[in-house]
Amino acid sequence: MAPSASQVFARISTPEPPGPPRILMRRAVVLGGSMAGLMAARVLSDHAEEVLIVERDPTEGAGPRPGVPQGTQVHALLPAGQTQLERWFPGFTLEAVAAGAPDFGRNDGQVFINDELRQVPDPARERPMLITTRPFLESQVRRRVLAIDNVRMAFGRAEGLLFGEDGVRGARYVPDGEEEAVDVEAGLVVDAMGRSSRLNDWLEEHGWPRAPMQRMPIKLNYASALYERDESVSDAWASIAQITPGEGRVARIGGVLGVEGDRWLMLVAGYDEDRPSRDADEYAARCREHFPKVFGDIAERGRMIGGVITYHQADSRRRDFHAVDRLPAGLVAAGDAVASFNPVYGQGMTSAMLHASCLSAWLQTGPDVAEEPAQAYFDRVRVIVDAAWQVSTFADLGLPHITEGHPPGYKVIRWASELLLRASMTDEPTCRRLNSVTAMEAHPSSLAKPGVVLRALRLRLLGRI
Ligand SMILES: Cc1cc2nc3c(=O)[nH]c(=O)nc-3n(C[C@H](O)[C@H](O)[C@H](O)COP(=O)(O)OP(=O)(O)OC[C@H]3O[C@@H](n4cnc5c(N)ncnc54)[C@H](O)[C@@H]3O)c2cc1C
Structure with missing residues (x-):
């Protein structure tokens, strides 16, 4: 009997160490070197003699980078993501703390729903939560991945795939600062180019079907600002405030996270026409009027570093590769290139990490990657995407501007x-x-x-x- 979705989910999200390395190909190429690409490269280092990551954005360091514009905004790492980081990089949390991630030594954050503080502490966890900015977390993952002997990163813009008779045989990219494209042969190519990936176009151009895309128009508006952390203003280190729609309430979300560099990163978000601006006074007024006291205290009495940065995400979207009836061999996709959700639920990075574990589970079965389409990989990814999509899109069906897609019951x-x-x-x-x-x-x-x-x-x- 085929395992149920919840059994597959449990197997993929296991904290158990992965199986032993098993080389299945000479080279794997990963297009995109952000969270999903780095995680895929870590997995592939156990299954390819050589892993090449091609990343368009040459920015180095632990600061925001243009290739990941959402990196300026609050990014919470869900506990399942932290488990996967520890699974793939043992000792990750302690190393991140040694590198500057805050060590609050506490596991309980504050959760406010409709201005009421949840009285139940977050269930005790075995280790402290890892709370950092997105660029810092990514830089830690990148450091660990690039320390692996058979992984390297080349800066350049991926331009397309190389096709053989039944599948993908490699990728083409233009190295940073050059004009001529370079072809690289590979047993497996991973699309980790994020939510705007052009993989579907590339497939279509070569006579392969596109993966069907589903979208939900969430019209989400984010605004985040950094502040110097100051105990005389607040002792907050992780406060989340959710305002659910209905009974006259306007749906909003806010978050205060104590991050590396002794700073707070504070977010306020709304939907549709409810758009926070970059104006610091308007931002402070929003914090005070619409969110619990800690938000207003930090906005009015804290010292802002830089300015307010806004970000708009029009939709949640998923590309259902599992549903394509003719997939080329030698190709997989991971992370936002497969599915990108409403970020208020914090599922994106954790999903990318679970996709990496799907890749590992598939490769551990010893498939002939250059000849067999990765259906068994995409079937596993589907379980992870369905789980995240179900939670986030169901909650979003309650937003007043979402007028269709409500299921029976x-x-x-x-x-x-x-x-x-x-x-x-x-x-x-x-x-x-x-x-x-x-x-x-x-x-x-x-x-x-x-x-x-x-x-x-x-x-x-x-x-x-
Ligand atoms: C406002 C906002 C807040 C979020 N908050 C959270 C959160 O709290 N928690 C959470 O887990 N997730 C959050 N997310 C989601 C998270 O950012 C993504 O899920 C995650 O970054 C996905 O990683 P990825 O590697 O798939 O894609 P991305 O991070 O988007 O990276 C894509 C990479 O591909 C590269 N690239 C693109 N095109 C090419 C090309 N042609 N050639 C070579 N390289 C290329 C880019 O430079 C980039 O490095 C948030 C997202 C947004 C928009």
């Missing part, structure tokens, strides 16, 4: 979700279950068990929630 599922969220504010078992799904540690089907909803319902009938 939507109202009942929404009622149950709101009940669970309400119960999670004070009931530890419910909070634990809900968090394990939003942290991508458990498959969403674990919330659909009757006992979970019945427990919350009983609490409501007893007047405890």
Whole structure:
């Protein structure tokens, strides 16, 4: 019997060390050297004699870079992502702390839902959470990957794929500062070029079908600013505030994270016409008027470093490679190139890491990568994408500007979700279950068990929630 989605999910998200290296090809080429590309390269270093990462953006260091423009915004690493980082790079968290990541020695952040503080502490974890800026985290992953003997990075712009009769035989790129394109042969090419990847166009140009794309128009507006951390202003180190739509409320999200360099990175976000601007006074007013006290305190009494930086994401999108009936061999895609979600749920980097574990699980079966299409890889990726998509797009169906795509039974599922969220504010078992799904540690089907909803319902009938 085929394993269920939740069984596949559990296998992929395991913290267990990966299997032993098994060389299946001479060279693998990874297009895009951000989170998904770096993670894929780490996996491939166990299965190829040589791994070449081709990255368009030559910026070095631990600061924001143009190739990843969203890197200026708050990036929370979900616990499942941290588990995968430890799985692929043992000792990662301690090394990141030694390199400057804050070591708060605490596991409990503050969560506010509709201005009310959740009373249940975040379930205790075995290690402190890793809270940093996105560029810092990526630089740590890059350092570990490029320290592997058979991995190297070349700066240049990928321009296309090389095709043989049944599949991909390599990739073409223009090295940074040059005009002539270079062809590199490879047993496997990974598309990790992010949400704007042109892979579908490249496939179509060579007579292969495009992967169908689904989009949800979220119209999300972010604004983030850095502040000097100052205990006299606040002792906050991880505060998340969510305002859910309905009953006259406007959906918004905010976050304060204590990050490396003794700074806070603070985010406020809205949807559709609710757009924070780059104006510092408007930003401070938003923090004070729409979010819990800590946001206003930091905005008004903290010292801002640089200015407010805004970012707009029009949609969540997924490319369903698993559904393509004719895939070329020698090709996979990972990270945002497959699916990019509403970032308020913090699923993107963790998904990229789980895709890497899907790649490992597939390669451990010893496929003939140059001859067999990677269907078995994409079937695993589908499970991870479905899980993240289900959580984020279901929540977004409640946004007033999203007027279509509501599944049958939507109202009942929404009622149950709101009940669970309400119960999670004070009931530890419910909070634990809900968090394990939003942290991508458990498959969403674990919330659909009757006992979970019945427990919350009983609490409501007893007047405890
Ligand atoms: C505002 C915002 C906030 C977010 N917050 C979070 C969060 O809190 N937590 C979280 O986990 N995720 C978050 N995300 C999502 C996260 O940023 C992405 O999921 C993650 O960066 C995906 O990594 P990736 O490697 O697939 O793609 P990207 O990080 O987008 O990287 C793509 C890479 O490909 C390179 N590239 C592109 N084209 C070419 C080419 N032709 N040739 C060579 N190289 C190329 C680019 O330079 C870049 O390095 C957020 C996203 C946004 C927009």
